Amino acid sequence: MPNLKDVAKKAGLSINTVSRVLNNRGYISEKTREKVYRVMKEMNYQPNEMARALFRKRSNMIGLIIPTISHPFFAELTYYLEYYADHKGYKLLLCNSNRNVSKEVEYIEMLKKNQVDAIIMGSAVLDVQHYLHLDLPIVSFDRVISEDIPVVTSNNLEGGKLAARLLINKGCLHPVFIFRGIDGPQHRSMLAGQRRQGYEAEVESAGMEPLQLQLDAEGSKHIENNAAIIAYFQEHPEIDGVFASSDVIAAEVIHACYLLKKDIPSEIKIVGYDDVQIASLISPRLSTVRQPIQEMSDSIIQLVVKQIEGKEVSMVNTFPVTLVERGTT
Amino acid sequence: MPNLKDVAKKAGLSINTVSRVLNNRGYISEKTREKVYRVMKEMNYQPNEMARALFRKRSNMIGLIIPTISHPFFAELTYYLEYYADHKGYKLLLCNSNRNVSKEVEYIEMLKKNQVDAIIMGSAVLDVQHYLHLDLPIVSFDRVISEDIPVVTSNNLEGGKLAARLLINKGCLHPVFIFRGIDGPQHRSMLAGQRRQGYEAEVESAGMEPLQLQLDAEGSKHIENNAAIIAYFQEHPEIDGVFASSDVIAAEVIHACYLLKKDIPSEIKIVGYDDVQIASLISPRLSTVRQPIQEMSDSIIQLVVKQIEGKEVSMVNTFPVTLVERGTT
Structure with a gap:
């Protein structure tokens, strides 16, 4: 040959x-x-x-697969991804997977057919082998897929520790971690699960018992989540601190406190995660762990473009998080 | 020939x-x-x-130009647009214009070069003639561009009336309309401006004086908006009702009330507009005028596909709005 x-x-x-x-x-x-x-x-x-x-001719298009653009975190991430992609001459093809396996497979097939130059994978629910035969540059967000696929994430372990430490330093004796199913132990490869590990490590080292409440994985059922949070607070009146795995969940916790007439922060303190717009909109304004969404988006696009150009890339790209103290602690 | x-x-x-x-x-x-x-x-x-x-070969791609995906309203609209586009075999190319004229021109040129099959225009800040020579199917959102370009909108006039009537029926004597620059009188072609007209008509017919507070057009400066709202409330202690031109602005009003220790709804009542996720997340939950975002998105995609297929379309597509009463009134 x-x-x-x-x-x-x-x-x-x-x-x-x-x-x-x-x-x-x-x-x-x-x-x-x-x-x-x-x-x-x-x-x-x-x-x-x-x-x-x-x-193949380049299309200058990048496929973006995320769970849903209607979640504030992914809306802000996508805003910056589009900004940096445009800056480099690339356009984003938007795909909402709703973390549905068959939808994700369909989207990947569709993106291959449309000859996108690369895929940004913000919703990786499939088995690893699906991604390994893609024959396309990939950048993964918040999940380690394989050694060959670069991942961008924030320091979730440190974020969990920062949140727990703030609650403990402010005098909480019974802080609980509240998260959605998707962040739970069954999704070990999702790096967001490390938030819980950071929280547990910090709480245990202070001689306290780690507590957790898992909400339904569905994104939009605020009323059900709220009922679950209220029931938990009623069963556990000693709870005096909450680390919520996202700002949206923290907003649900604040509403539960409002209905139960628990004063924030005197009776209960709350820390969120992400620092999206809603954290600065709700009352009281939310103390939270800030992910540098803009810098992470810039990095994702740089990793995409470098791979398209055949350049070497660093495989694990972990961004530092910072604690933002506002009215809930 | x-x-x-x-x-x-x-x-x-x-x-x-x-x-x-x-x-x-x-x-x-x-x-x-x-x-x-x-x-x-x-x-x-x-x-x-x-x-x-x-x-031209069909690309099965639709260009979507919106002000910013990071605004909750456009995030939810885009979520459904992508859902219905995918259903019809089309993909969305996402463009955030930030309502910037030169950015909008660039995006339109880029979309033409990439041979999208159509453009959905959710951020129409250019003069009309820019859109008339596009040689591409367009669907406009919330702005009448010309007689030949179909527009999808909600009944903003009725929405303004519903909001004002609710405040008046609940006993407000001095309800104010709070809006961003973009919704103001200088953007007459933006149909959202009719929310103000509806509010004014209703307030005047009740024998009251229409009041208004215009915030900075910038989207993300919550702190400045908040200072403006607080200053207005301090100068006008008689204000007992607010119709906010979006749920995001309503959230800023709620926070101003929180800081001023004005009780909602006993001292002041608040109505938002849109019914996006944040309306169900904040405390107290927001009474608001609901736009049928899902149905409007479905209609936009239908109008796009019909035009691509050379079928006739109806030019003005106005969706009814409904009042959703929650904790702020």
């Missing part, structure tokens, strides 16, 4: 030039390009997977 | 076959397709506008 060298020899060009044609990189005259393609065809040259991927 | 019939004759094919090549419809062998293109080139055949549009 002919290889790249044979093609170069027959075309009377350097290997470097043929490679540049395949890579679609640097200036190549139309004449040279046509010659390379003609010779490859004549020799029935079969480029390998890598060469085939490079062979 | 040669026409389709001449091309078919010279190529030795039926008019139907040539038409199918132009329409990119049904199975056509690569050989036939090439022959048609070659003959058209030889004869210097100039397809008319319609034929040219059909000539």
Whole structure:
């Protein structure tokens, strides 16, 4: 079977030039390009997977798969992803998976067919092998898929510790961690689960018992979540602190306290996670662990573009989190 | 000048076959397709506008231009737009314009180059003529661009009336309309401005004086908006009702009341607009005018697809709004 060298020899060009044609990189005259393609065809040259991927014309489109754009965290992340992608000449194709496995498979197939240049995977619910045969650059958000796929995340373990430490320092004796199903132990590969581990480590080291309340994984059933939180508070009147795994959940906790007439922060203190817009909108304003959404989005796009350009990338990109103290602690 | 019939004759094919090549419809062998293109080139055949549009391969992509995906209203609208677009086999290319004129021009040029099949315009800040020469199906959201471009909106006038009537019926004597610059009188073509007109009509017919407070048009400066609202309440201690032009602004009003220790709803009543997630998350839960975001999104996608398929569409599509009473009134 002919290889790249044979093609170069027959075309009377350097290997470097043929490679540049395949890579679609640097200036190549139309004449040279046509010659390379003609010779490859004549020799029935079969480029390998890598060469085939490079062979494709770039679409300058990036597929973005997230659980749902209607969640404030993903809305803000997507806002910045679009900003940085546009800056680099790329457009975003938006896909809401609702963390549905078959929807995610469909989207991946659709994106491949549409020849996006890369996929940003913010909703990785499939088994690892689905991503390994994609033949496309991927950047994963908040989940380690494999050693070959770069991941962008924030320091969730430290975030959990910061939140628990703030509650303890403010005098809480019975702080509870409230989270949705998706952040729970059954999704170990989701890095957000480390928030819980950070909370537990900090609470245990203060000689207290870690407590947890798991809400339904569904995103929009505020009324049910609220009933669950109220029931928990009624069964456990000693609870004097809450670390919520997102600002949206923290808002639900604040509403439960409002209905139970528990004063915030004198009777109960609350810390959220993310620092999205809602944290600065609700009353009292929410103390929270801030993820640097803008910087993380910038990094995701840089990792996408570097991979498309065949450059080396760092595989694990963990961003620091910071504690933002407001009215709930 | 040669026409389709001449091309078919010279190529030795039926008019139907040539038409199918132009329409990119049904199975056509690569050989036939090439022959048609070659003959058209030889004869210097100039397809008319319609034929040219059909000539283009469909991309099954729709460009979506909105002010910003980070605003809860547009996040929910986009969620449903993507849902219905996906259902019809279309993908959304997301563009955040930040209501910036040059950004909007850039996006339109980019979308044309990428041969999207249509544009959904949720951020129309340009002069009308920019949209008229697009040679692409457009659906406008909340702004009448021209008689030829279908618009989807909700009954903003009725929404303003419903909000004002609720405040008046609950006993408010000095209800104020609080809005952002973009909803104000200087943007008459934005249909959201009719919310103010509805409020004014209702307040005047009750023999009261319409009052208004205009906030900065910037979306994210909650602290400045809050200072403006607090200052207004301090200057006007008689204010006992607020109609906010969005739920996000209503949340800012609630926070101002929290800081001023004004009890809601006994001392002041508040009505928002949109009924996005935040209305059900804040405490007390927000009474608001509900826009049927899901139904409007469905309609937008239907109007897009009908236009792509060359079908007739209705030009003004106004959806009814409903009053949702919760804890703030």
